[in-house]
């Protein structure tokens with residue numbers, strides 16, 4: 698547990714504009730490089746926000762050729778999680794809304810952007826969007842994240858769960 702806490706704290710350093718942001722942890726469904734079911738999302742700092750380029754594959758299909766809406770929401774949720782590296786501390790999703798404007802196609806690369814719209818006490822009000830190669834917006838999203846201490850994550854630590 699101490700090692701995990703230390704590993705997590707080390708990620709909250711300054712990230713210059715354009716720099717790669719680290720995965721939340723190796724088995725994270727959104728960005729973990731060791732999760733075979735995951736999206737392996739990679740994001741960079743882009744001004745005061747974060748940006749990613751992402752292609753859904755057939756592991757995340759809903760209707761044939763179209764990404765499952767839950768998979769899209771997962772990626773958006775995880776993208777928000779990269780904003781936390783710029784905020785300087787952990788927070789968790791309390792509320793997530795996704796507006797699906799157009800199908801997100803398997804095998805097409807989308808640009809995703811997220812930013813903090815406003816801060817209020819422990820709450821971060823965040824917004825995101827995904828854009829198709831032709832510039833059309835395909836989703837927009839809003840979410841509320843609530844800042845927590847690292848001890849919050851101790852609730853999930855079990856010696857029997859792979860990845861802990």
Ligand SMILES: CCCCC/C=C\C/C=C\C/C=C\C/C=C\CCCC(=O)SCCNC(=O)CCNC(=O)[C@H](O)C(C)(C)COP(=O)(O)OP(=O)(O)OC[C@H]1O[C@@H](n2cnc3c(N)ncnc32)[C@H](O)[C@@H]1OP(=O)(O)O
Nearest residue numbers: 701702705721722774775778789790791792841843850851
């Ligand atoms: C020990 C080892 C550490 C190692 C860590 C390693 C890895 C860490 C991994 C991940 C790091 C985390 C994030 C980044 C990763 C991925 C990104 C995806 C993020 C997620 O996948 S994360 C999972 C899903 N997520 C949850 O698992 C949360 C479950 N939940 C709770 O744990 C509690 O619910 C909590 C703590 C959130 C709050 O609980 P609480 O009791 O502290 O606070 P409360 O309920 O009072 O709400 C506080 C204020 O939010 C206001 N509020 C509520 N709802 C609102 C709404 N809809 N709109 C506007 N405001 C709203 C209230 O009105 C109040 O406002 P006010 O402060 O002004 O009174």
